[in-house]
Amino acid sequence: MCLAVPGRLISIDGDDPLTRQGRVDFGGVIKSVNLAYVPEVQEQDYVLVHVGFAITIVDPREAERVFEYLRTLEQEADEPQ
Amino acid sequence: MRPITVIVDRREVKLVSESCDNQCPPLNDDHDVVKMAHGGGGRAMAQLLDDIFRPAFDNPWLAKQHDGAVVEMPGAIAFTTDSYVVRPLFFPGSDIGTMAVHGTVNDLAMCGARPQYLSAGFILEEGLPLATLRRVVDAMAAAAVEAGVQIVTGDLKVVERGKADGVYINTAGVGKVVAPEPVEPTRIQAGDRILLSGDLGRHGVAVMTAREKLDLESAIESDCASVLQPVLALLEEGIDVRCLRDLTRGGLASALVEVSESAGLAAEIREVDIPVREDVSAFCELLGLDPLHVANEGRFIAIVAEQDVARATDVLRRYPVTQGAVEIGHFVQGAAGLVTASSMIGASRVIDRLSGEQLPRIC
Amino acid sequence: MKYRDEYRTPDAARGYADAIARITTRPWTLMEVCGGQTHAIVRFGIDQLLPESISLIHGPGCPVCVTPIAYIDKALEIAGLPGVILCTFGDMLRVPGTHSDLSAARARGADIRVVYSPLEALTMARENPGHEVVFFAVGFETTAPANAMAVYQAERAGLENFSVLVSQVLVPPAIRALLERPGNQVQGFLAAGHVCTITGYEEYEPIARKHGVPIVVTGFEPLDILEGVYRCVRQLERGENCVENQYSRAVRRPGNAMAQHVIQAVFQVVPRQWRGMGGIPDSGLGVAPAYRSFDAETRFGAVNGEVEAQGECLSGAVLRGEVRPDQCPAFGTRCTPERPLGVTMVSEEGACAAYYRYRRPAGGQARE
Numbered sequence: 001m002c003l004a005v006p007g008r009l010i011s012i013d014g015d016d017p018l019t020r021q022g023r024v025d026f027g028g029v030i031k032s033v034n035l036a037y038v039p040e041v042q043e044q045d046y047v048l049v050h051v052g053f054a055i056t057i058v059d060p061r062e063a064e065r066v067f068e069y070l071r072t073l074e075q076e077a078d079e080p081q
Numbered sequence: 082m083r084p085i086t087v088i089v090d091r092r093e094v095k096l097v098s099e100s101c102d103n104q105c106p107p108l109n110d111d112h113d114v115v116k117m118a119h120g121g122g123g124r125a126m127a128q129l130l131d132d133i134f135r136p137a138f139d140n141p142w143l144a145k146q147h148d149g150a151v152v153e154m155p156g157a158i159a160f161t162t163d164s165y166v167v168r169p170l171f172f173p174g175s176d177i178g179t180m181a182v183h184g185t186v187n188d189l190a191m192c193g194a195r196p197q198y199l200s201a202g203f204i205l206e207e208g209l210p211l212a213t214l215r216r217v218v219d220a221m222a223a224a225a226v227e228a229g230v231q232i233v234t235g236d237l238k239v240v241e242r243g244k245a246d247g248v249y250i251n252t253a254g255v256g257k258v259v260a261p262e263p264v265e266p267t268r269i270q271a272g273d274r275i276l277l278s279g280d281l282g283r284h285g286v287a288v289m290t291a292r293e294k295l296d297l298e299s300a301i302e303s304d305c306a307s308v309l310q311p312v313l314a315l316l317e318e319g320i321d322v323r324c325l326r327d328l329t330r331g332g333l334a335s336a337l338v339e340v341s342e343s344a345g346l347a348a349e350i351r352e353v354d355i356p357v358r359e360d361v362s363a364f365c366e367l368l369g370l371d372p373l374h375v376a377n378e379g380r381f382i383a384i385v386a387e388q389d390v391a392r393a394t395d396v397l398r399r400y401p402v403t404q405g406a407v408e409i410g411h412f413v414q415g416a417a418g419l420v421t422a423s424s425m426i427g428a429s430r431v432i433d434r435l436s437g438e439q440l441p442r443i444c
Numbered sequence: 445m446k447y448r449d450e451y452r453t454p455d456a457a458r459g460y461a462d463a464i465a466r467i468t469t470r471p472w473t474l475m476e477v478c479g480g481q482t483h484a485i486v487r488f489g490i491d492q493l494l495p496e497s498i499s500l501i502h503g504p505g506c507p508v509c510v511t512p513i514a515y516i517d518k519a520l521e522i523a524g525l526p527g528v529i530l531c532t533f534g535d536m537l538r539v540p541g542t543h544s545d546l547s548a549a550r551a552r553g554a555d556i557r558v559v560y561s562p563l564e565a566l567t568m569a570r571e572n573p574g575h576e577v578v579f580f581a582v583g584f585e586t587t588a589p590a591n592a593m594a595v596y597q598a599e600r601a602g603l604e605n606f607s608v609l610v611s612q613v614l615v616p617p618a619i620r621a622l623l624e625r626p627g628n629q630v631q632g633f634l635a636a637g638h639v640c641t642i643t644g645y646e647e648y649e650p651i652a653r654k655h656g657v658p659i660v661v662t663g664f665e666p667l668d669i670l671e672g673v674y675r676c677v678r679q680l681e682r683g684e685n686c687v688e689n690q691y692s693r694a695v696r697r698p699g700n701a702m703a704q705h706v707i708q709a710v711f712q713v714v715p716r717q718w719r720g721m722g723g724i725p726d727s728g729l730g731v732a733p734a735y736r737s738f739d740a741e742t743r744f745g746a747v748n749g750e751v752e753a754q755g756e757c758l759s760g761a762v763l764r765g766e767v768r769p770d771q772c773p774a775f776g777t778r779c780t781p782e783r784p785l786g787v788t789m790v791s792e793e794g795a796c797a798a799y800y801r802y803r804r805p806a807g808g809q810a811r812e
Contacts, residue, residue: 003480005367006446026363026366026367027445028360029360029364029367034561034563034590037702046446048694050638051533051560051561052560052561052564053561055638056694056700059694063693065692074459077466366448424487424489425453425666426488426489426490426493427493428490428492429489430488430801430802431801431802433800433801433802
């Protein structure tokens with residue numbers, strides 16, 4: 001399960017940690033999203049949104065690992081046996 | 082960003098979507114709404130026709146106030162009908178009236194015909210503000226002028242409050258066939274290419290943003306437009322257009338499956354070449370919709386022989402409504418109706434018709 | 445779209461596919477737990493890129509699919525009461541109950557509304573004080589925080605006309621149950637990435653140790669799934685069995701503390717019946733005693749009844765990964781999305797529906 005979509009947080013609205021909402025930009029479509037579960041989020045962070053809630057902040061450093069790992073594997077394959 | 086509502090007889094009538102720029106005047110006067118009497122065939126109806134319909138559609142046939150219009154059309158005639166029940170009546174980029182004209186004009190164009198005359202049947206809901214009706218009718222008139230068609234006959238009925246969602250419109254249209262060969266699926270041959278006239282999904286998404294309370298901001302507007310000019314241009318260039326099909330409900334997927342079934346052929350398309358705007362794609366992703374299934378109102382596929390692809394694409398790209406035209410695949414010998422798409426990562430999947438309603442998913 | 449499109453590039457996909465082929469020396473059977481992953485695999489044809497010797501079995505990771513029929517019947521019963529507005533995710537609308545489904549009930553006049561977020565149901569309760577608003581709270585751990593928040597806020601606001609019909613399930617008990625079934629073929633798991641954003645993955649470590657299976661927390665884009673398969677196969681080839689995190693851009697080992705806090709406040713762990721698996725202890729969430737008044741089963745009566753569909757439907761076997769959708773005799777003929785025999789065909793995330801959409805050619809014959 002679980003359709004969660006990545007989007008960029010462009011503004012935060014409200015102070016109450018449980019009810020504060022943020023405007024999240026998904027490729028040009030902006031939706032209001034509940035931020036209760038990402039208390040440390042900052043504007044311009046990317047979040048994953050599921051049923052109207054941000055459930056996690058996307059780590060840009062870790063996001064590269066998928067490609068770095070592949071490069072490592074390809075280098076290993078190229079090395080003479 | 083709230084939809085604009087008016088209270089009519091203690092009932093809310095949602096008039097326009099958030100992005101509509103000219104607002105309907107608020108009404109609190111009972112004279113300014115549709116009443117059952119307007120459908121009665123008597124004085125009230127005549128008044129309504131004189132006030133709203135005839136000035137908008139103004140032409141010699143309507144001026145005759147006859148039961149039907151007599152027109153002369155030599156040669157083969159294309160004939161089509163469609164009903165329009167979209168809710169809300171006005172949504173970003175278009176409205177029910179514009180759709181009612183362009184939709185029928187486009188259907189005639191898909192037959193390789195030049196549309197000439199339309200009929201328009203209206204079913205009005207008691208309580209619909211007359212100002213709204215005027216806006217719809219004026220929009221139809223403008224669309225008719227743009228397409229070069231006349232609305233020469235029509236009908237009006239009124240139903241009780243709670244029915245008809247404001248207004249339902251049926252338009253039927255006739256046009257003179259100008260294509261030298263029939264434009265239909267049976268003319269498609271294996272090897273023929275599929276041209277897609279532009280990016281997908283804008284209309285369906287625009288209507289959804291206006292209708293569902295999704296609490297989102299988007300600049301997505303309906304792609305509702307007449308495709309007549311580029312279609313006629315293809316024919317005038319002497320390109321052998323085997324088949325045309327517009328992509329309305331059910332989207333590109335349904336159109337491809339239907340055409341290939343009728344043609345008795347299979348089809349292969351490349352998903353990576355199908356244009357979808359980023360914001361439309363994002364909206365679909367959010368709600369778990371497939372852009373290949375979302376409705377369009379100004380998009381079609383044109384099937385031509387392989388050697389005509391470059392020329393046909395050039396012609397289409399000269400017109401704003403088809404400037405995004407691109408070749409996306411071809412027909413092959415195979416199981417009739419089997420449409421496969423090579424995915425972005427190279428593997429293939431079967432493209433199917435839309436099944437039932439499109440439901441926003443979470444899962 | 446950033447953080448989506450870059451994980452769909454063909455060259456990288458082929459790169460991972462080649463890497464998997466290089467290290468595979470034996471047949472391996474993996475299971476991807478989550479329906480969203482099944483959907484991606486079938487839609488992008490990821491399994492077509494894998495060596496023949498690697499089998500991907502589709503697991504019970506579709507909460508819609510595993511919801512017992514009795515809950516649909518209860519939702520129908522509640523929706524049929526005067527003055528009730530039933531709110532539901534779109535996925536539940538056509539899931540068959542014993543006699544009907546929510547879509548048919550709505551067509552007959554029941555006030556059933558599709559919502560994107562549980563908070564919309566809460567808003568409906570506020571805006572309709574004269575109505576009872578009931579939210580059909582289905583989902584895995586990914587959805588539990590959202591569902592919990594709706595109840596949490598309802599309680600804070602003192603709303604008296606809002607309740608939730610809870611059919612929440614938990615993934616790790618299902619994995620344990622699958623591994624304990626005699627005849628289990630699964631040798632490695634791709635764990636559900638979004639579930640793990642909430643729960644973390646510590647809970648999977650004892651499972652990996654006890655059963656000797658590698659478990660890789662995996663995302664949902666093609667490159668994620670391919671990398672997940674690679675990591676899982678590499679462990680199997682080396683005889684390893686630990687928990688790895690492929691989806692590190694979204695998942696951290698302890699998970700989401702705030703979400704866990706709200707879930708633990710509002711819900712409690714309960715036994716649950718799973719279609720296709722029967723009863724699994726401690727495998728679901730129900731409303732905690734402190735929030736009892738927001739439990740629809742308190743207001744409208746407890747749910748009990750049949751778990752399994754009767755008849756020809758093999759969705760139970762499909763959910764357990766014992767049968768592939770296109771191996772079912774009714775697939776594509778007597779069972780289609782328009783006339784589904786069971787839930788794995790109705791739910792968009794169900795394996796049968798995914799196969800039907802992407803594998804079955806128009807005309808009704810399953811492709812091979």
